[in-house]
Amino acid sequence: MTAQETRERILVAAERLYAEHGVLAVSNRQISEVAGQGNNTAVGYHFGTRTELVRAIVRKHTASIERLRGRRLDSGPTRLRDWLECLVHPTTEYLAELGAPSWFARFAAQVLTEPSLRAVIVEETLTSPSLARTVEGLYRCLPELPAEVRAERDDLTRLLVIHAMAERERAHTSTAGWRATATGLTDALAGLWLAPVTK
Numbered sequence: 001m002t003a004q005e006t007r008e009r010i011l012v013a014a015e016r017l018y019a020e021h022g023v024l025a026v027s028n029r030q031i032s033e034v035a036g037q038g039n040n041t042a043v044g045y046h047f048g049t050r051t052e053l054v055r056a057i058v059r060k061h062t063a064s065i066e067r068l069r070g071r072r073l074d075s076g077p078t079r080l081r082d083w084l085e086c087l088v089h090p091t092t093e094y095l096a097e098l099g100a101p102s103w104f105a106r107f108a109a110q111v112l113t114e115p116s117l118r119a120v121i122v123e124e125t126l127t128s129p130s131l132a133r134t135v136e137g138l139y140r141c142l143p144e145l146p147a148e149v150r151a152e153r154d155d156l157t158r159l160l161v162i163h164a165m166a167e168r169e170r171a172h173t174s175t176a177g178w179r180a181t182a183t184g185l186t187d188a189l190a191g192l193w194l195a196p197v198t199k
Helices: 005-019 028-034 044-047 050-074 080-098 104-112 118-126 129-141 146-170 177-196
Strands: none
Touching: 005 028, 005 044, 005 050, 005 104, 028 044, 044 050, 050 080, 050 104, 050 118, 050 129, 080 104, 080 129, 080 146, 080 177, 104 118, 104 146, 118 129, 146 177
């Protein structure tokens, strides 16, 4: 087995175990065993720290989501709903491509709720050029929103999207199910972003 094949097995095993049990509940020894590695130090050898392993799992998926979002952006979104679709649909399309079972949405939800690792997800998504363009387009549709309200709705959007997708993934959602999830999430986010601001 090549080093690259070993790394891939470790990534797959870690993603599933983290998704199912939580990041801090899983040891490198458990990951090595599920990955079929007799050497219990394989995880540390290939990835170093837990943080770097988590970062590698995130990066394994984000390139494909970036590509799908780029295609939507190429179609020239203009309305609020268009930008929200650029935010939601690339991830649901990617999760549908993975088939069932998959673990990435549940993995992301686990990482987001772990204070010591939350920054990894935030950093990796904030460096996405297509996501930055999407968020800028969304903001342009709502120029009157105060900065503090916009920041709060950003946080609510991230929580809703990640945890809703994790729940759907847990139910082994089909391709049609992912399409319905994307539509429902887009509807909910439109309501969230267009909600009145209480003074």
